[in-house]
Amino acid sequence: MVSIKDVAKHAGVAISTVSKVLNNYPNVTETTKNKVNRAIKELNYVPNSIAAALSSKHSGRVALLMDPVRETRGADQIYMEYILGALDSARELGIDAITVFFSMLENMTVDDITRYLRSQGVQAIVVFGLSQETKVIRNLIQEEDFFTVVVDAPFVTDGITSVGIDHTEAQYQVAVKTIKENPGSVQPGESAPSVLYIAGRGADYTTADRTKGMKKAAEELKVSLSIRYGDFSEAKAGSIARVTGRDKDFIICASDLMAIGAVNALKETGRNIPVCGFDGIALMAYAGCDMNTVRQDFYEIANTAVKEAKRLMDGEKGRQVVMPHRIVRMAYSDIVK
Amino acid sequence: MVSIKDVAKHAGVAISTVSKVLNNYPNVTETTKNKVNRAIKELNYVPNSIAAALSSKHSGRVALLMDPVRETRGADQIYMEYILGALDSARELGIDAITVFFSMLENMTVDDITRYLRSQGVQAIVVFGLSQETKVIRNLIQEEDFFTVVVDAPFVTDGITSVGIDHTEAQYQVAVKTIKENPGSVQPGESAPSVLYIAGRGADYTTADRTKGMKKAAEELKVSLSIRYGDFSEAKAGSIARVTGRDKDFIICASDLMAIGAVNALKETGRNIPVCGFDGIALMAYAGCDMNTVRQDFYEIANTAVKEAKRLMDGEKGRQVVMPHRIVRMAYSDIVK
DNA sequence: CTGTTAGCGCGTTCAA
DNA sequence: TTGAACGCGCTAACAG
Numbered sequence: 001m002v003s004i005k006d007v008a009k010h011a012g013v014a015i016s017t018v019s020k021v022l023n024n025y026p027n028v029t030e031t032t033k034n035k036v037n038r039a040i041k042e043l044n045y046v047p048n049s050i051a052a053a054l055s056s057k058h059s060g061r062v063a064l065l066m067d068p069v070r071e072t073r074g075a076d077q078i079y080m081e082y083i084l085g086a087l088d089s090a091r092e093l094g095i096d097a098i099t100v101f102f103s104m105l106e107n108m109t110v111d112d113i114t115r116y117l118r119s120q121g122v123q124a125i126v127v128f129g130l131s132q133e134t135k136v137i138r139n140l141i142q143e144e145d146f147f148t149v150v151v152d153a154p155f156v157t158d159g160i161t162s163v164g165i166d167h168t169e170a171q172y173q174v175a176v177k178t179i180k181e182n183p184g185s186v187q188p189g190e191s192a193p194s195v196l197y198i199a200g201r202g203a204d205y206t207t208a209d210r211t212k213g214m215k216k217a218a219e220e221l222k223v224s225l226s227i228r229y230g231d232f233s234e235a236k237a238g239s240i241a242r243v244t245g246r247d248k249d250f251i252i253c254a255s256d257l258m259a260i261g262a263v264n265a266l267k268e269t270g271r272n273i274p275v276c277g278f279d280g281i282a283l284m285a286y287a288g289c290d291m292n293t294v295r296q297d298f299y300e301i302a303n304t305a306v307k308e309a310k311r312l313m314d315g316e317k318g319r320q321v322v323m324p325h326r327i328v329r330m331a332y333s334d335i336v337k
Numbered sequence: 338m339v340s341i342k343d344v345a346k347h348a349g350v351a352i353s354t355v356s357k358v359l360n361n362y363p364n365v366t367e368t369t370k371n372k373v374n375r376a377i378k379e380l381n382y383v384p385n386s387i388a389a390a391l392s393s394k395h396s397g398r399v400a401l402l403m404d405p406v407r408e409t410r411g412a413d414q415i416y417m418e419y420i421l422g423a424l425d426s427a428r429e430l431g432i433d434a435i436t437v438f439f440s441m442l443e444n445m446t447v448d449d450i451t452r453y454l455r456s457q458g459v460q461a462i463v464v465f466g467l468s469q470e471t472k473v474i475r476n477l478i479q480e481e482d483f484f485t486v487v488v489d490a491p492f493v494t495d496g497i498t499s500v501g502i503d504h505t506e507a508q509y510q511v512a513v514k515t516i517k518e519n520p521g522s523v524q525p526g527e528s529a530p531s532v533l534y535i536a537g538r539g540a541d542y543t544t545a546d547r548t549k550g551m552k553k554a555a556e557e558l559k560v561s562l563s564i565r566y567g568d569f570s571e572a573k574a575g576s577i578a579r580v581t582g583r584d585k586d587f588i589i590c591a592s593d594l595m596a597i598g599a600v601n602a603l604k605e606t607g608r609n610i611p612v613c614g615f616d617g618i619a620l621m622a623y624a625g626c627d628m629n630t631v632r633q634d635f636y637e638i639a640n641t642a643v644k645e646a647k648r649l650m651d652g653e654k655g656r657q658v659v660m661p662h663r664i665v666r667m668a669y670s671d672i673v674k
Numbered sequence: 675c676t677g678t679t680a681g682c683g684c685g686t687t688c689a690a
Numbered sequence: 691t692t693g694a695a696c697g698c699g700c701t702a703a704c705a706g
Contacts, residue, residue, distance in 0.1 A: 014693040046456040050391050051683030073619035076417040077410045091441050104428045115383040234673050282410035286624045336571050351677040388699035
C-alpha cells in the first residue's frame, strides 16, 4: 500500500507538505503543489481515511439512524430512498456514513449507544422518523454528544438541525385537492360534506402538524370532520374505515399504507368514495389506489440531511430546513416503465 | 476520551496486557484479566476501532455492494432485507459494514473502486444481485483484491464464497406446484397444457438455472413450453403476456414484478389464467396477485453472506453455501396485520 | 505470564 | 514556505 511517505519521497518533499496539499492548506507554492499532485497521480496514491481520522480526531463519519418496521414491507421504499439519498450525498461530500437500524440498538441505554457510536468514530447522527415513544433515541439526541440532524421532528439547537417538509401545509393541500376534485361524491341534498381523517400515531411528531392542516382545510371548505388515529397501521385504518367511514363522503389518511387499508376495507363493503394518502410511494399505485398523495421526495430530504450534518461538523450552527413538497396523483400506469 | 493507556494505568498493568484481554489473547492470568476488566468498567472504556484498524492493518470492515434499480421501487423490499440481514449479522460479529450502491460507482474503473474501498479500510465485499453485464464489478471480484462473497452468482475460489438458493430446484418446484394446483385451467379436450415462461435477463446468473428448472418441470408434467425473456421488466412481461400468453394455460415468471406485469396485462384482455412469480415479496399481495412464489428469505441470505465474509477474513477458504427456500402463496390477508 | 517498544498512516505544531 | 518531529489509540513482536 502506497502511503503519504512514498508520495513525499517521490515528490522530493516532506510528509507534512503532502498532507497540506491533500487538505488544501494555504501557504503552499503552486510549484510544490504540482510536484506533489504529480507524484500522487504517478503512484496512484489514495489517502487512508482511517489514519486520517485517527490523527485528526474527527472522522467526519455520520450514522444514519432509522427504524424500518419489519411488518410493513410495503413501505420499504421510504427507507431505501432515505438510504440512497443519504449515501449519495455522503459520497459526494467525501464523508462516510454507516446505517444503523433501531432494532440493532434494542435494549441499549443511551450511554451504550453513545459509546458504540463513539467507538465507531461517529461524529454526527441523522435520525429519520423519530417518534416520541422512542425515548432512548430522543434522549440520545438531547444529550447532544453528536452533531445531530433530525428529519421530521422539531428539534433545533446550536448542535441540532431539523429537516423536513411543512406537514401542516402539505396535509392541508392534499385534503383540499381531494375534496375539490370530487364534488360529485357528496350526497345530493346533504348540507355539508363529511370527512373522516385517519391520522397517524399521536406520539409521532408529524401527526399533530398534519392534523392541524386537515382541520384548517375542513374549516375553509366547511366540511364536517371526524378524526381517528390509525397509528399508521394498515389494518387499523381498515377497521376505522369500515366503522367510522360508513357514512362519510371522503376519507383522508395520514399515510399511504393506511389509505390502502381504508380502500381495501371499503371495497368489501361495496362503497366507493374518494380516499387519499400521504407519502406518495409506488405501492399505492400497485395496490390499485389511484389517488392523491404528497410527494415527499425522501431521497432529497435525506440528501439534504447529510449535507446539514456536514455543515454542523464544519462548525455552523443548527437550523431549521423546510423542504418543498408537491401533490401528485399516483397511478399504476405512471409506475410501470 | 478514555484510552487504553488510562485503563492500563488504572489497572496497574501494561498497555499490551490490556490489549490482550481486549482481544481475548491467551496467556493472561485470571487475576490480571479481572483487574483489567474492572478498570474497563470503572472508566467506562470503549476501544477505538479506528485505531485498532489502523494498527492491525485489518479492519474487518465489509462493504455491501448492491444495485437497487431506481425505476422499480416496488422491489425495494428485497434490498431492504438484504441490508437488514447483513447489518444485523455484522453487528453481531462485531465488524462494521458500509453500504455501497452500484450507482455510486458509476464510471469508475476497477482500479478506482479498489482504491476507494481500500481507502475506506474495506477488507471484504459482499456482492448482491450481480449480472454478467456489470463488467466492472465482475472484474473487481475476479481481481480478488478483497475477500469476497457473491450472492446468487457462481464464483467460488479460495477467496470467494458463493451464497444463494438452488434456483433450478426452486423454479422447478414453484412451476410444478402452480400447474398441479390448477388442473382445471387446462382447456377441456386439449392434449397438453401449455405454459409460457417469462424468464429474467439472459445476462443474469440466476436466469439459466431457473430456466433449467422450468424445463425440467415441463418435461415431467408433459406440458408444452414457450420461453421469453422479460428482462425482469414489469412492462416487458406485460407485453409478452399480452402477445405470447394469449393462448397459454399458465404463465410462470422468473420474478414477482414480472408476474404482476403479466397479471395486469391479462386483466385488460379479460383472461384469467394462473400466473406465478418467484421472489415472494409483499408487493405481490398488494398488487392483488394471490399466487405462488418462492420465499427467498433475503434477510437470511444476507445474514449468512456476511458471516461467510467474516469466515474468509478469518482465514478459511471460499466455498459454496446453498440456502434453503420454500414455496408460499402470497395473499393480501397474510400481509396486513 | 507481563512489560517495552516500534510502528500503522496521517495531521499538526513549531523551528528553520 | 517548508520540513522534522511528535502523537492519535492501538496491535504485535520481542524481551524479560
